[in-house]
Amino acid sequence: MGAGHDHGHAHGAPAGGTASAAYRGRLRVALAITLGVMVVQIVGGLLADSLALVADAAHMATDAVGLGMALLAIHFANRPASEHRTFGYARAEILAALANCLLLLSVGGYVLYEAIERFVTPAGTDGGLAMVFGVIGLAANLVSLTLLMRGQKESLNVRGAFLEVAADALGSVTVILASLVILTTGWTAADPIASLVIAVMIVPRTWKLLRETLDVLLEAAPKGVDMRRVREHILATDGVEDVHDLHAWTITSGMPVLSAHVVVSSDVLNAIGHEKMLHELQNCLGAHFDVEHCTFQLEPGGHAEHEARLCH
Numbered sequence: 001m002g003a004g005h006d007h008g009h010a011h012g013a014p015a016g017g018t019a020s021a022a023y024r025g026r027l028r029v030a031l032a033i034t035l036g037v038m039v040v041q042i043v044g045g046l047l048a049d050s051l052a053l054v055a056d057a058a059h060m061a062t063d064a065v066g067l068g069m070a071l072l073a074i075h076f077a078n079r080p081a082s083e084h085r086t087f088g089y090a091r092a093e094i095l096a097a098l099a100n101c102l103l104l105l106s107v108g109g110y111v112l113y114e115a116i117e118r119f120v121t122p123a124g125t126d127g128g129l130a131m132v133f134g135v136i137g138l139a140a141n142l143v144s145l146t147l148l149m150r151g152q153k154e155s156l157n158v159r160g161a162f163l164e165v166a167a168d169a170l171g172s173v174t175v176i177l178a179s180l181v182i183l184t185t186g187w188t189a190a191d192p193i194a195s196l197v198i199a200v201m202i203v204p205r206t207w208k209l210l211r212e213t214l215d216v217l218l219e220a221a222p223k224g225v226d227m228r229r230v231r232e233h234i235l236a237t238d239g240v241e242d243v244h245d246l247h248a249w250t251i252t253s254g255m256p257v258l259s260a261h262v263v264v265s266s267d268v269l270n271a272i273g274h275e276k277m278l279h280e281l282q283n284c285l286g287a288h289f290d291v292e293h294c295t296f297q298l299e300p301g302g303h304a305e306h307e308a309r310l311c312h
Contacts, residue, residue, distance in 0.1 A: 023151035023158050024074050030144040031067040034060055037140040044133030048126040051118050052178050052194040053133055055111040056171045062107050063164045066100040070161045090252040094216045100160035101210040104202050111199040118192035125191045127182030134175035141169035155253040160209055171198040219249035222256035225289055233284050239268025241301055259295040266300045274298055
């Protein structure tokens with residue numbers, strides 16, 4: 001930066017690392033549960049000849065991969081920053097969430113294809129066995145959901161894992177309902193129908209997560225931060241004449257950042273000093289918006305035109 005440019009920083013990275021780091025242990029337990037139930041459901045699906053159970057097992061497999069990627073992302077995301085990677089590997093969590101979305105959409109497509117095949121070539125599903133394994137899957141999913149409930153509110157990475165398990169829990173409920181229909185009526189078409197329901201349930205939650213993930217990757221303003229109001233608050237600070245190059249984005253869950261060039265009256269700067277002006281700007285944004293990591297460049301009136309000429 002050129003001489004005379006002043007910067008204020010308030011570092012708001014979550015204590016101990018990224019937002020999902022605190023849930024590493026719970027993710028590990030959820031992964032162990034998921035792997036165990038996946039094996040049980042694969043065996044149950046083959047024994048009962050139930051596509052719904054196999055679909056749920058396939059979804060469990062993506063849950064396991066997703067949970068594993070979430071843990072791997074936490075490991076990389078909490079590595080220290082370097083001269084080359086000034087924010088470290090924090091964005092790895094967002095990439096893991098994106099990969100989870102792609103996995104979920106792939107599973108949804110596979111289940112849809114197999115369900116259509118079952119309508120063409122019906123199978124003799126054992127409703128009793130399917131129900132037993134469906135209940136086992138549901139119980140395991142509820143345990144995992146309880147473990148991840150809090151973390152999904154704080155981290156997109158954990159939310160990706162939570163939504164996968166939540167969709168799978170609903171899939172287990174669907175398997176149970178389809179099994180009841182088969183047991184009471186003998187209508188085996190309930191099994192592929194249940195598979196279709198599972199596929200449909202995957203899509204809306206995945207689409208929502210995908211949009212949030214892409215917003216982070218495209219450096220959209222953090223959720224809940226109204227940039228118009230941020231500008232108004234900065235301009236309302238005594239001595240501020242203008243603000244330009246105002247940007248806010250999210251590095252990873254729980255780590256929103258903001259930067260701005262703030263034009264300040266020379267008289268005010270001389271009277272109160274640069275440090276006090278920076279503190280006023282930081283306190284203003286910290287009190288009104290969920291953005292604690294801020295970088296301000298203070299400029300005297302007329303400096304913007306000078307800077308523009310230098311950048312041609």
